[in-house]
Amino acid sequence: QAARLSRRGVRVRSLALTLGLLVLLPVLVLLGLAWRYQHASLLERAEDDLVALAGLTAAGQEQLMEGTFQMLQAVAAAPVVMDGDWDQCNVFLRRMRTQLPAYVSIGVIDTNGALRCNSAPMPKPVHLDDRPYFVQARDGAPFVVGEYVVGRITGNRTLPLAVPVQASAAGPFRSAFFLMDL
Numbered sequence: 001q002a003a004r005l006s007r008r009g010v011r012v013r014s015l016a017l018t019l020g021l022l023v024l025l026p027v028l029v030l031l032g033l034a035w036r037y038q039h040a041s042l043l044e045r046a047e048d049d050l051v052a053l054a055g056l057t058a059a060g061q062e063q064l065m066e067g068t069f070q071m072l073q074a075v076a077a078a079p080v081v082m083d084g085d086w087d088q089c090n091v092f093l094r095r096m097r098t099q100l101p102a103y104v105s106i107g108v109i110d111t112n113g114a115l116r117c118n119s120a121p122m123p124k125p126v127h128l129d130d131r132p133y134f135v136q137a138r139d140g141a142p143f144v145v146g147e148y149v150v151g152r153i154t155g156n157r158t159l160p161l162a163v164p165v166q167a168s169a170a171g172p173f174r175s176a177f178f179l180m181d182l
Contacts, residue, residue: 064102065145065161068178068180069143069161069163071100072163072176072177072178075096075108076164076165076166076174076176080117081165081174081176082165084172084174086116086117089116089117090119093106093107093117093119096119097120100178103178103179103181104120104151104154104156104179104180105119105151105153105158105178106176106177106178106179107119107120107176107177107179108165108174108175108176108177109128109129109174109175109177110173111173112127113127113128113129113130113131113134114126114127114129115127115128116174118153122153126153128152131146131149132147133146133149133160133161133175133177134162134175134177136162137162137163137164137175138175141164142163142164143161143162143163144160144161144163146159146160147159147160156179156181156182157181157182158180158181158182159179159180160179160180161178161179161180162176162178163175
């Protein structure tokens with residue numbers, strides 16, 4: 001009799017366990033489906049956020065380039081640059097540089113590629129006629145965004161930006177540049 005009751009107890013336990021699993025199975029399936037839906041929704045939201053962030057970053061870079069272009073044109077139009085008053089130009093660019101921390105150097109290059117005016121002190125003559133941004137500006141590009149370069153005076157890793165200086169139709173060519181700190 002005891003063996004019968006023991007077998008019956010095992011059957012009842014097995015039946016109860018099976019019924020419990022059958023009741024829990026739909027709940028587990030629903031939890032899995034809810035997790036999957038929520039995971040897909042989070043991934044989609046993260047993707048949308050990344051696209052929005054990329055758009056904001058691109059707009060910010062576009063504004064930075066437009067502002068840099070306008071500031072370069074202001075440097076190019078400054079009387080000390082147009083007249084070639086290099087001592088006063090150095091003073092002007094040093095003052096300007098203190099207001100623009102994103103730029104390592106601001107300068108003006110003459111027709112031969114000699115650096116004539118710079119916001120950083122120049123211990124010796126510097127020639128930049130081999131720099132692509134100078135060549136492109138000399139060849140007529142209205143605004144040059146150059147390639148990564150290490151500054152010869154500062155030693156910093158920079159992105160050069162340049163515009164030609166139009167002193168007069170018959171005047172010598174000059175180029176104004178900013179070196180953006182990278």
